[in-house]
Amino acid sequence: MLEIKDLWVYYGHALALENVNITVADKGLTAVIGPNGAGKTTLLKAISRLINPQKGSISFNGQSLLKYPPHKLAQMGIAHCPEGRKPFPEMTVLENLLVGAYVLPRNQIQGRLEMVFDLFPILKERRDQISITLSGGEQQMLAIGRAWMISPSLLLIDEPSLGLSPLIVDEVERIIGGIKESGVSVLMVEGNVDLIRDLPDIVYVLDHGSLIYSGTVSQILGDTNLSKTYFGM
Ligand SMILES: Nc1ncnc2c1ncn2[C@@H]1O[C@H](COP(=O)(O)OP(=O)(O)OP(=O)(O)O)[C@@H](O)[C@H]1O
Numbered sequence: 001m002l003e004i005k006d007l008w009v010y011y012g013h014a015l016a017l018e019n020v021n022i023t024v025a026d027k028g029l030t031a032v033i034g035p036n037g038a039g040k041t042t043l044l045k046a047i048s049r050l051i052n053p054q055k056g057s058i059s060f061n062g063q064s065l066l067k068y069p070p071h072k073l074a075q076m077g078i079a080h081c082p083e084g085r086k087p088f089p090e091m092t093v094l095e096n097l098l099v100g101a102y103v104l105p106r107n108q109i110q111g112r113l114e115m116v117f118d119l120f121p122i123l124k125e126r127r128d129q130i131s132i133t134l135s136g137g138e139q140q141m142l143a144i145g146r147a148w149m150i151s152p153s154l155l156l157i158d159e160p161s162l163g164l165s166p167l168i169v170d171e172v173e174r175i176i177g178g179i180k181e182s183g184v185s186v187l188m189v190e191g192n193v194d195l196i197r198d199l200p201d202i203v204y205v206l207d208h209g210s211l212i213y214s215g216t217v218s219q220i221l222g223d224t225n226l227s228k229t230y231f232g233m
């Protein structure tokens with residue numbers, strides 16, 4: 001579904017990604033892990049066209065994404081849930097979700113909203129609350145819910161567990177598991193091993209802009225060096 005080949009990204013003269021090759025299978029969940037500054041957010045930004053790679057190709061269902069501006073990607077079925085949440089602070093939960101739905105035909109919006117409320121009961125409960133007053137966990141639900149509103153076939157999600165308590169991380173895991181079950185492909189960047197243990201089919205390890213390993217979670221756990229460095233166990 002998503003195929004990244006020989007991707008290179010520089011910020012000025014600083015190299016951020018070097019010869020990155022990643023495949024996200026149809027209906028699969030692929031995770032990218034790696035330390036701070038490894039280039040994980042850069043990778044997602046390059047896919048969603050927020051930055052221009054200097055070299056390489058990114059194709060989605062056989063079509064090159066590099067020729068499209070970022071707003072076209074939502075129409076193509078690619079949703080990006082960025083690092084650090086950021087709903088529109090002065091809008092209500094419902095208004096934020098409706099902004100997320102801008103690419104849907106009008107007659108599909110209400111049905112989609114019901115689907116989002118089914119997966120995120122907390123958003124239904126808080127639908128009229130001003131978003132800035134939501135807790136951190138609720139804001140993360142809203143950020144994922146807003147991306148989910150466009151009914152994507154590929155969801156890019158950047159560190160969904162950032163700054164959340166273990167109980168809320170469990171809830172985020174349940175939600176991302178539900179999204180995967182519904183047949184959507186997911187590319188998730190994550191540092192929290194609790195979210196990485198059960199969800200991904202394939203894990204890529206990114207370090208200093210280069211992929212140093214790819215395999216299943218059990219393969220990584222079976223490698224003493226990798227599991228100690230990246231899973232702390
Ligand atoms: N706009 C920018 N200008 C210059 N350098 C940047 C820019 N954005 C990121 N970088 C640098 O690129 C490298 C990769 O950053 P990136 O944000 O992709 O890392 P990350 O793996 O997402 O880290 P974290 O886990 O902390 O979120 C870092 O060295 C960072 O300082």
Ligand SMILES: [Mg+2]
Pocket residue numbers: 040041042083159
């Ligand atoms: Mg990041």
